[in-house]
Amino acid sequence: MTDLTQKQVRERIAARLASRHRKEKLFRGLGIASIAFGVLAVLVLFTDIISKGHSAFLQTDIQLEVTYDPAELGIDKIDEESLAWANFDGVIRASLRERFPDVSGRRDKRELYTLVSNGAGFELRKRLQDNPELLGKTETLWFNADDDVDTYIKSLSKSDDGFLGRTSEQKVVWVQALRESGELKKRFNTTFFTNGDSREPEQAGIRAALVGSLFTLLVTLVLSFPIGVAAAIYLEEFAPKNRWTDLIEVNINNLAAVPSIVFGLLGLAIFINFFEMPRSAPLVGGLVLTLMTLPTIIISSRASLKSVPPSIREAAMGMGASRMQVVLHHVLPLAMPGMLTGAIIGMAQALGETAPLLMIGMVAFIVDVPHGITDPSTVLPVQIFLWADSPERAFVERTSAAIMVLLAVLITMNTCAVWLRKKLERRW
Amino acid sequence: MNTMTLSAGEAIPAETKATKPAAEPPSVKNQAVKRPEEIASTVGSPFCDEAKLRMRNVNVFYGEAQAIHDVSLDIGRNQVVAMIGPSGCGKSTFLRCLNRMNDTIEGCRVEGELSLDGEAIYGPKVDVVPLRARVGMVFQKPNPFPKTIYDNVAYGPKIHGIASRRAELDEIVENSLRRAGLWNEVKDRLDKPGTGLSGGQQQRLCIARAIAVSPEVILMDEPCSALDPIATARIEELIDELRQNYTIAIVTHSMQQAARVSQRTAYFHLGKLVEVNDTETVFTNPEHELTEAYITGRFG
Numbered sequence: 001m002t003d004l005t006q007k008q009v010r011e012r013i014a015a016r017l018a019s020r021h022r023k024e025k026l027f028r029g030l031g032i033a034s035i036a037f038g039v040l041a042v043l044v045l046f047t048d049i050i051s052k053g054h055s056a057f058l059q060t061d062i063q064l065e066v067t068y069d070p071a072e073l074g075i076d077k078i079d080e081e082s083l084a085w086a087n088f089d090g091v092i093r094a095s096l097r098e099r100f101p102d103v104s105g106r107r108d109k110r111e112l113y114t115l116v117s118n119g120a121g122f123e124l125r126k127r128l129q130d131n132p133e134l135l136g137k138t139e140t141l142w143f144n145a146d147d148d149v150d151t152y153i154k155s156l157s158k159s160d161d162g163f164l165g166r167t168s169e170q171k172v173v174w175v176q177a178l179r180e181s182g183e184l185k186k187r188f189n190t191t192f193f194t195n196g197d198s199r200e201p202e203q204a205g206i207r208a209a210l211v212g213s214l215f216t217l218l219v220t221l222v223l224s225f226p227i228g229v230a231a232a233i234y235l236e237e238f239a240p241k242n243r244w245t246d247l248i249e250v251n252i253n254n255l256a257a258v259p260s261i262v263f264g265l266l267g268l269a270i271f272i273n274f275f276e277m278p279r280s281a282p283l284v285g286g287l288v289l290t291l292m293t294l295p296t297i298i299i300s301s302r303a304s305l306k307s308v309p310p311s312i313r314e315a316a317m318g319m320g321a322s323r324m325q326v327v328l329h330h331v332l333p334l335a336m337p338g339m340l341t342g343a344i345i346g347m348a349q350a351l352g353e354t355a356p357l358l359m360i361g362m363v364a365f366i367v368d369v370p371h372g373i374t375d376p377s378t379v380l381p382v383q384i385f386l387w388a389d390s391p392e393r394a395f396v397e398r399t400s401a402a403i404m405v406l407l408a409v410l411i412t413m414n415t416c417a418v419w420l421r422k423k424l425e426r427r428w
Numbered sequence: 429m430n431t432m433t434l435s436a437g438e439a440i441p442a443e444t445k446a447t448k449p450a451a452e453p454p455s456v457k458n459q460a461v462k463r464p465e466e467i468a469s470t471v472g473s474p475f476c477d478e479a480k481l482r483m484r485n486v487n488v489f490y491g492e493a494q495a496i497h498d499v500s501l502d503i504g505r506n507q508v509v510a511m512i513g514p515s516g517c518g519k520s521t522f523l524r525c526l527n528r529m530n531d532t533i534e535g536c537r538v539e540g541e542l543s544l545d546g547e548a549i550y551g552p553k554v555d556v557v558p559l560r561a562r563v564g565m566v567f568q569k570p571n572p573f574p575k576t577i578y579d580n581v582a583y584g585p586k587i588h589g590i591a592s593r594r595a596e597l598d599e600i601v602e603n604s605l606r607r608a609g610l611w612n613e614v615k616d617r618l619d620k621p622g623t624g625l626s627g628g629q630q631q632r633l634c635i636a637r638a639i640a641v642s643p644e645v646i647l648m649d650e651p652c653s654a655l656d657p658i659a660t661a662r663i664e665e666l667i668d669e670l671r672q673n674y675t676i677a678i679v680t681h682s683m684q685q686a687a688r689v690s691q692r693t694a695y696f697h698l699g700k701l702v703e704v705n706d707t708e709t710v711f712t713n714p715e716h717e718l719t720e721a722y723i724t725g726r727f728g
Contacts, residue, residue, distance in 0.1 A: 241534055311571035317532060318567070319584045319637065320560035329583075330573060 049407075053400025059189035059202060060145040060153045062116055062178060064095045067138040068128060078132040088121035088128075092143070099183075100174060111171060115178075117144040119203040144191060145184065147201040147394035149175055153186065154397075165393060192401065196367045197383065201394030204387070206405050208369045212282055212362070212377030213351060213409070219286020219373055220293060220350050225343050227290070228297030232339075235298070236305040237327050256295035263292045264359030272360060279361035280376035288356045293346035300342025304335040337421040344417035348410055354381040380406045467697060471715045472705035474694075476504040480645060480675040481526060486540035488521055488530065488699075495521045499540075499701040501694060503645075508667060508676045510690035510707065512683060514722065517696040519679045523647050525549075526677065527563035528556050544645070561588050564638035568650040570630035572622035572637070577614050580622040580633055581605060584641035600640055608636035609666055628659025635666065639674070646670065648678040652685065664689050683723055687711050695719045 004012075072090050075082040093113050097103065103112050120143040127141070128134055145153070148167045152175065155163035164172070178184035195205025239245045267288035271277045277284050308331050316326040357363070362378050363386070370377035378386070380402060387399040479502035488496035496518045503509045511519040521530065528549065530536045542549040549559060561584070572580050581601045584590070591597040601618070605611040610632045614625070622633050631651055638646055648667070652660040660682075667676060667689045680686050686693050686707065693710040695703045695718070703716045714720040 309571075311567065311569055312573065314529065314532075314567060315571040315573060315634070315637075316583075318527065318529060318560060318565035319587070320557050320641065321583075321587050322557055325587055329587075334574065 049400045049403050053397055053402075053404050055154050056192060056397040056401035057189050058154075058186040059191060060150040061142040061185055061187045062145045062149075063140060063142050063183040063185075064092065064099065064116070065138060065140050066091055066095045066124065068124075068135050069094070070136055078128065078135060083125055083129055086125065086128075088124040089118070091124060092116055092120045100177075108170065111168060112174065114146050115149060115171065115174060117146050117200060117202045119144065119198070119200060142185075142187065144202040147392055149184075150202055151393050153179075153184070163393070192398070196369055197365060197378070197386065198367060201390075201392045201398060204395070204398060206380070206383065206402050208366050209378050209380045209383035209402070210405060210409070211369050212285075212366070213379040213406075215282035215370060215373050215377065216285040216289060216357075216362075216379055217347060217351060219283055220289040221343070221347060223286065223290040224293045224297055224346065228294050228343070228346075229301050229339055231294075232298045232301030232305060233327060233332070236302050237331065238323065252295050252298050256299060259355075260292055260353055261355040261359065263288050264356030266291065267356060268359045278374050278376070280364045280366065280378070281374045282370065282377055282379075283373040284360050285357050285362050285379065286373070288360060289350040289353060292353065292356065293350050296346040296349065297339075297342050300345065301335070301339045304338025304342065305331060307338065308334045333424070337425045340417055340420055340424070344413060347413060351406070351410060351413070352381055354379075354385055357382055380409070467700045467702055467718070470500065470701045470704060472703045472709070474501045474701065474704040476502045476507075476692075478505050479503065480505045480507075480545065481677070482541075482543045482546075483525075484541040486522070486525060486538065486542060488518070488525060488539070489535075489537040490533070491535040495699050496525075497699045499696075501701060501704060503675060503677055504692070505675055506671055506673070507692060508671050508678060508690040510686035510693045511677065511679045511696060512681070512686050512693060512722070513696035513702075515681075518699040519694075519696045520649050522696070523649055523677055523679050526645070526647055527560050527565055529565065531556065557588075561641050562643055563645040563647060564641065564643035566631070566634050566638055566646065566648045566651045569654050570627055570634050572625070572630050572633050574621065574623055576619045577605075577622045577625070577633060578618040581636050581640045584637060588641055590641060604636040604640040605633075607639055607670070608632045609662060610636055626659070628655050628662060631655060631659070631663060632666065635663070635670075639670070643674065645675045645677065648676065650679050650681060653681060660685070683711070695722060697722070 073086040075086045152162050152167045192205045196208030198204040271284045312330050316330045366378045384402045387395045481503040483501045486499045513519050524530045581604050585600050652663050690707045693707045697718050703719045
């Protein structure tokens with residue numbers, strides 16, 4: 001080795017200094033660029049979804065003066081049977097005819113009747129059921145407009161002509177008349193949050209899917225978190241390190257990479273065909289998603305157990321704590337934040353999962369909001385899939401709105417996780 | 429080469445060299461590290477009459493590698509025994525055998541007879557929980573639990589069910605902290621986290637935690653290596669006081685510390701116990717050439 005003078009050493013360092021700084025700058029620039037790309041992607045996604053979906057939260061409504069005319073309804077008293085038979089659509093039609101007396105001819109009249117959603121009759125029935133004293137009286141009510149009208153009205157804000165689609169010229173004249181008199185307005189779309197799915201976009205809502213998703217997630221969380229944490233604790237703290245535990249570890253890692261549709265088929269074969277559990281039920285969906293999220297939870301729980309400093313374990317063991325006491329008193333509290341993070345990642349994955357749920361029948365057309373984990377139901381991502389597949393133009397905005405609801409649930413869940421982690425986190 | 433010199437110069441008088449065996453080959457000092465089989469049996473006095481801990485022919489293996497070779501040693505009641513030796517000589521491994529902390533290490537195997545008051549330490553029927561309550565441990569790095577100071581000290585009595593009432597527990601916590609010389613510093617902040625204390629205070633907290641279950645033996649694995657000289661001095665004083673009630677085995681890299689706190693000193697080399705003697709003898713008149721080479725700083 002040659003002896004370098006201090007001067008030579010300094011010169012050599014100085015010669016490389018510029019390149020070192022350049023590399024550092026480049027590295028930092030790359031980091032910033034990748035973050036910028038990520039932020040941009042999220043912004044584009046959110047702008048697209050929000051710009052398409054925000055209009056779904058408003059719904060064009062039409063004000064009508066309806067008369068609960070017993071003759072028109074064909075009933076004389078209010079009871080379940082007569083309400084079931086009563087001709088509420090007739091009342092709506094009569095009210096529309098009254099509003100536009102000039103319309104004549106079967107064809108024009110039929111056209112006129114499609115101004116209002118064909119669910120208006122059901123609304124009326126419900127109203128009369130709740131307020132029987134209204135029979136024979138007249139009142140002014142808002143009804144959902146038909147989705148073609150709704151689409152037309154909403155498209156007016158984008159272009160002057162608006163999107164006509166199936167809407168006839170004649171209908172446009174009526175709509176304009178109603179609009180000018182203030183009998184047609186865009187109001188907050190409560191239907192979207194109170195109804196289940198429907199073939200008619202103006203009657204379709206997210207509630208059934210949302211509740212279905214929550215039930216499914218509940219089942220998943222209740223099953224996968226305790227099982228996953230228990231498995232992780234056993235593998236990490238108690239199991240001997242031998243060929244069997246290695247095999248188990250490899251298999252868990254493999255399971256995490258199995259395509260979710262396979263879990264769906266498994267669920268179909270085992271839970272539905274063998275155990276004969278109900279189809280389309282959140283119970284089965286939750287079981288399938290449990291199988292899917294278990295590897296995620298086990299792997300992340302093991303990682304957070306591993307990150308607990310061994311000195312804490314030694315300290316507790318040196319005090320004569322039994323292995324279970326070491327785990328319960330010291331390791332678990334320190335590992336809990338990490339475990340929760342893993343569980344939340346697993347839950348978020350489960351919330352967005354579609355494919356396995358298609359296999360167990362949660363893709364069915366479900367109108368009613370489920371009341372328990374065995375009721376037939378669907379989930380948010382499947383609902384999004386179904387609406388994206390529907391031909392009616394009004395479903396486009398509802399699809400985006402459903403995505404917004406899904407994202408809102410996701411953000412709520414993540415916020416809870418961050419809050420919980422902050423609360424549980426302890427420094428050492 | 430260890431450049432450490434003994435500041436406690438009086439411990440090694442200049443005539444040390446004159447008293448050592450003359451037959452010693454001069455090459456040993458230069459290539460001081462021998463292979464384990466070259467070290468014959470332990471010299472000095474490894475046994476004592478009133479042994480609290482009795483170890484006979486202890487061998488420890490990590491998988492295939494043997495870390496401890498045939499070590500026999502007694503630790504007497506109310507005695508402080510210091511274990512010194514170069515890094516990797518097995519003194520910590522040996523210490524950890526005494527309360528079976530090695531059980532937690534995968535692939536670690538302990539052979540030989542170890543007994544505490546005549547009761548076997550190893551054996552299929554021995555429960556480590558009561559054993560560790562009798563043989564407490566203080567680690568190299570202060571490792572208080574991420575809990576309050578109170579909970580740190582109260583943890584042992586709680587899990588062993590020593591105190592049933594809150595008042596009893598309070599008393600144990602106060603007494604333990606007092607004996608560890610920490611009470612006056614922390615009495616107003618018992619509900620603050622133990623991790624918020626300074627390094628020396630944390631180590632004394634760990635000692636308080638260990639003595640809260642009234643152990644008979646305390647094992648200390650380089651308890652002062654992470655501490656400054658002032659904190660070290662306090663711990664050393666404490667060890668001297670604790671000797672009245674406890675039997676203490678301490679591993680240390682500081683020969684001054686061994687000289688100051690211990691009554692007997694054991695010198696380990698490459699997994700073998702080379703020499704055990706009264707501390708004064710070891711530092712003034714070592715019998716074995718390796719011991720002498722180590723304490724005079726020729727290697728380490």
